[in-house]
Amino acid sequence: MLRYLARKLFIYLLTFIVAVTIDWAIPRFMPGNPVDALVSRIAMMPDANAALTSYFMAAFNLDQPLWQQYFNFWKALFNGDLGRSIMLFPTPVTTLIGRALPYTLGLLLPSILLSWYVGNMVGALAARRKILDNTVLPLGYLLTATPYMWLGILLAWLLGSVLGWFPLAFGYDQALKAEWTWRFFGSLVFHWVLPFASLFLVALGGWAIGMRNMIIYELESDYANYLQALGAPARLVRKYAFRNAMLPQITGLALQLGAVVGGALATEIVFSYPGLGWLVLSGIQNQDYFVIQGVFLFIIVGVLLANLIVDIVYVVVDPRTRVGLQGDAA
Amino acid sequence: MTSTDSAAPAAAGKTHGNEFLYFASRNTKLVIGTVVFVLFLLAAIFGPMLAAYQPMTFDAPPGLPPSAEHWFGTTLFGQDVFSQFVHGLRSSFIVGALGGITAAAIGMFVGFFAGYRGGLVDEVLNMLTNVVLVIPTFAVLLVVAAYLSVRGLGTEALFIGLTSWPWAARAIRAQTFSLTSRDFVDMARLNGEGTFRIIFGQIAPNMSSYLVMTFILLFGGAILTAAMLDFIGLGPTDGISLGLMMNYSVMNAALQLGMWWWFVPPGLAITGIVGSLYVMNVGLDEVFNPKLRAL
Amino acid sequence: MLAVSDLRIHYRTLSGSVKALDGVSFSVADGEIMGLAGESGCGKSTLGKALIRLEERMQYVGGEVSLDGAALPIADDRAMVPHRFRKISIVPQYAMSALNPTRRIGRMIDELLDSRGIRGATLRPELERRLAILGLAPDVLGMYPIELSGGMKQRVVMVLSTLLDPSLLIADEVTSALDVASQKKVAGALVEFRDRGFVKSMIVVTHDLAILAQIADSILIMYAGKLAEKAPTRTIIEAPAHPYTRLLLGSLPEVGIRFEERRLPGIKGRPPSLLAPPQGCRFRDRCPLAFDKCAVEPPFVEIAPGHQVACWKADAHAEG
Numbered sequence: 039m040l041r042y043l044a045r046k047l048f049i050y051l052l053t054f055i056v057a058v059t060i061d062w063a064i065p066r067f068m069p070g071n072p073v074d075a076l077v078s079r080i081a082m083m084p085d086a087n088a089a090l091t092s093y094f095m096a097a098f099n100l101d102q103p104l105w106q107q108y109f110n111f112w113k114a115l116f117n118g119d120l121g122r123s124i125m126l127f128p129t130p131v132t133t134l135i136g137r138a139l140p141y142t143l144g145l146l147l148p149s150i151l152l153s154w155y156v157g158n159m160v161g162a163l164a165a166r167r168k169i170l171d172n173t174v175l176p177l178g179y180l181l182t183a184t185p186y187m188w189l190g191i192l193l194a195w196l197l198g199s200v201l202g203w204f205p206l207a208f209g210y211d212q213a214l215k216a217e218w219t220w221r222f223f224g225s226l227v228f229h230w231v232l233p234f235a236s237l238f239l240v241a242l243g244g245w246a247i248g249m250r251n252m253i254i255y256e257l258e259s260d261y262a263n264y265l266q267a268l269g270a271p272a273r274l275v276r277k278y279a280f281r282n283a284m285l286p287q288i289t290g291l292a293l294q295l296g297a298v299v300g301g302a303l304a305t306e307i308v309f310s311y312p313g314l315g316w317l318v319l320s321g322i323q324n325q326d327y328f329v330i331q332g333v334f335l336f337i338i339v340g341v342l343l344a345n346l347i348v349d350i351v352y353v354v355v356d357p358r359t360r361v362g363l364q365g366d367a368a
Numbered sequence: 369m370t371s372t373d374s375a376a377p378a379a380a381g382k383t384h385g386n387e388f389l390y391f392a393s394r395n396t397k398l399v400i401g402t403v404v405f406v407l408f409l410l411a412a413i414f415g416p417m418l419a420a421y422q423p424m425t426f427d428a429p430p431g432l433p434p435s436a437e438h439w440f441g442t443t444l445f446g447q448d449v450f451s452q453f454v455h456g457l458r459s460s461f462i463v464g465a466l467g468g469i470t471a472a473a474i475g476m477f478v479g480f481f482a483g484y485r486g487g488l489v490d491e492v493l494n495m496l497t498n499v500v501l502v503i504p505t506f507a508v509l510l511v512v513a514a515y516l517s518v519r520g521l522g523t524e525a526l527f528i529g530l531t532s533w534p535w536a537a538r539a540i541r542a543q544t545f546s547l548t549s550r551d552f553v554d555m556a557r558l559n560g561e562g563t564f565r566i567i568f569g570q571i572a573p574n575m576s577s578y579l580v581m582t583f584i585l586l587f588g589g590a591i592l593t594a595a596m597l598d599f600i601g602l603g604p605t606d607g608i609s610l611g612l613m614m615n616y617s618v619m620n621a622a623l624q625l626g627m628w629w630w631f632v633p634p635g636l637a638i639t640g641i642v643g644s645l646y647v648m649n650v651g652l653d654e655v656f657n658p659k660l661r662a663l
Numbered sequence: 664m665l666a667v668s669d670l671r672i673h674y675r676t677l678s679g680s681v682k683a684l685d686g687v688s689f690s691v692a693d694g695e696i697m698g699l700a701g702e703s704g705c706g707k708s709t710l711g712k713a714l715i716r717l718e719e720r721m722q723y724v725g726g727e728v729s730l731d732g733a734a735l736p737i738a739d740d741r742a743m744v745p746h747r748f749r750k751i752s753i754v755p756q757y758a759m760s761a762l763n764p765t766r767r768i769g770r771m772i773d774e775l776l777d778s779r780g781i782r783g784a785t786l787r788p789e790l791e792r793r794l795a796i797l798g799l800a801p802d803v804l805g806m807y808p809i810e811l812s813g814g815m816k817q818r819v820v821m822v823l824s825t826l827l828d829p830s831l832l833i834a835d836e837v838t839s840a841l842d843v844a845s846q847k848k849v850a851g852a853l854v855e856f857r858d859r860g861f862v863k864s865m866i867v868v869t870h871d872l873a874i875l876a877q878i879a880d881s882i883l884i885m886y887a888g889k890l891a892e893k894a895p896t897r898t899i900i901e902a903p904a905h906p907y908t909r910l911l912l913g914s915l916p917e918v919g920i921r922f923e924e925r926r927l928p929g930i931k932g933r934p935p936s937l938l939a940p941p942q943g944c945r946f947r948d949r950c951p952l953a954f955d956k957c958a959v960e961p962p963f964v965e966i967a968p969g970h971q972v973a974c975w976k977a978d979a980h981a982e983g
Contacts, residue, residue: 183643188635264761269747274778300506337507
């Protein structure tokens, strides 16, 4: 068990180092040397004040040798310094991320967990009933094939624009002040519904299909056959099949995280939702590279942490990892 | 190998092919998926020739709903949506194909060598696969694309391919691993054939159905990823795509203005293409896997 | 005792019905261990499985089965449930993977017993006693299947399958996945279970005639969905009457090696397709003794007490 976790931890650590290195290297080694181009552009911008220009030069340490630049990059990282935003100079990138993060997490966590839970239930039911299966399966494939933002666009158009049930954009009513009142809270929830629903629905399809297929596979497995030969009722066989089919779904949760995060970014853009996705979009539009890089690192760390949590959960639910005979399998 | 040797498998392959066609034509999922996919493909190939307008020129009245003149209406800026749509379809297929091929090539290379060679090669490649698997590749694409000031379809496809191969490599590795212990591989090894010849002469042909299905999924995945990148504004800088169409429509208040003809077709096309690929895949699985088609 | 008469089971496939069991009649007496042998695809495994639970693709076509005088409703999955485990049980071919990998073995057994309306705790002492007979400590009940070796898992399955003292046990290829030493142990355990009265009678389905020679009281040889010969083990080994049996024995290598792994050197050709089996004796095309009469199907008749054969020439060479 410890070996299993240690191995995972090592991979995550390695991944983190690789990611940070990519983050450091891309601006410096991209064809056309984007940093040089940027520096010269900022220097030429009439409204760019001297402070911005000198900050930019200092941030990249371009006058220092590469290894020194790399070292500084890590040092800044450990001090929690992700640089300063260019568009909102001199706000630190961490502040911007901190402001956006609650919105993204508020979308991501419920939609990931709920879609996983509901999807598994629907899939398990579909594996049981032919009629349900014939509707769930095509619908599931349709949903997984839908781009996140398009479902968002459709929901916004139908439920927001045409029917007028939900607001089309923003995280809360812009006429309200951000304070902890019931009214503000209500507005938050109201604005949250559609982006949440689009993330939830797209992910739901994938989980339902996965669970259905896994259960059918488990029901054909040897232990299920043996139990049936010994006259065990379908109830017991299904219970075992369901439990065992959950295990790959837990691993799948970790593997899907990256894609869901991407989906969340795109969905936020549809609804002008003030989370990380929106921040990234403004970063791209204003060529605010520190913001983009900061969000990148944040997503990496978030996904790695989530992976670790999933691994720990997995060790708890799958006895095979605990007896230590399957350390290599994952 | 003598000529008589090679004649026999060819004949066997022929009957095998007929059998495949027999079961394939009777599989509704495969047939429906293929028909939908081919319809979109034809639209992507011939649509741009049919389109009466250029996709990016502003030569029509703005904001027109669909009509005989403009089949899919016009954008807020007076561009013909149908023309954008068919050109966008074309980009989607190109990105899907190039991205899928790149990812499949890397996935096969890593999977075959890790599975066949085992040992240290396997360890190293496995570690690499795991790292790329855990990295949220979408975030990497974000940073890379943001720093590329000029982006074409090719670069987009290349980067999507470079980040989407790990699950394929893993699956191919597992398959290779189980094939490596089979008799015909042992025979080839005893005959002194090289690694490359064994992999591409013995192992790959024996899992060709599996490789086809892997490629189909990579193809669909590349289209979805590209649409997402384009939508965020990191797509090709030199043309139109389905994701960009959605981006333009959302950024220019098509939702508020109720211009559904601007944003419905591109999303519908992506869903249709990717959905048909997934359904094809399920159908192929049933056709290739005798266990699933026995009833 | 078990009595099977004219049992017909088909496999449904896209290309048509495979007549895996095409009119099979035999009986197994109380206390008898009957070996069931034949080449792969002859229907022996189908027979073993059909007696306890028809798989989805298996189709009951006709015939009667009775166990201890009562009819066994093998065509009715629901009606069979009360008989399974209590009256008739199986040690499956896949015994190594027959236990739920994510449940401790003891808990799984309790849950299974509970689902059949039996309190696991009341049987726990007996369960532990029987495990001990096969050399397993009670600790295994607190373990997950992955913590046990293949042979240990197989023994656990043997104990579990026979825990309710069934009248008939089907042992399906129980030795094929084991090394020679374990094979002997498992074979010995089967006999011991019968001797101790844990099971009344047993059908041992196997490729391995050598194992049957050691443990079976009688041997039933099948060929292409039909019975070829049944006789006491001694008779089968020393005076086989059916030419197929003779060829099987002639090609029988030393103990432990199964004939299926090799081409049977004495028997040319392959068994006929069971999609559309030929008229007459099904062994005719491969039989060195075939003659005109073989175009008519030979009946499965008794040529000596306890010795039944389906061959027109059986009498002649049983003597010679």
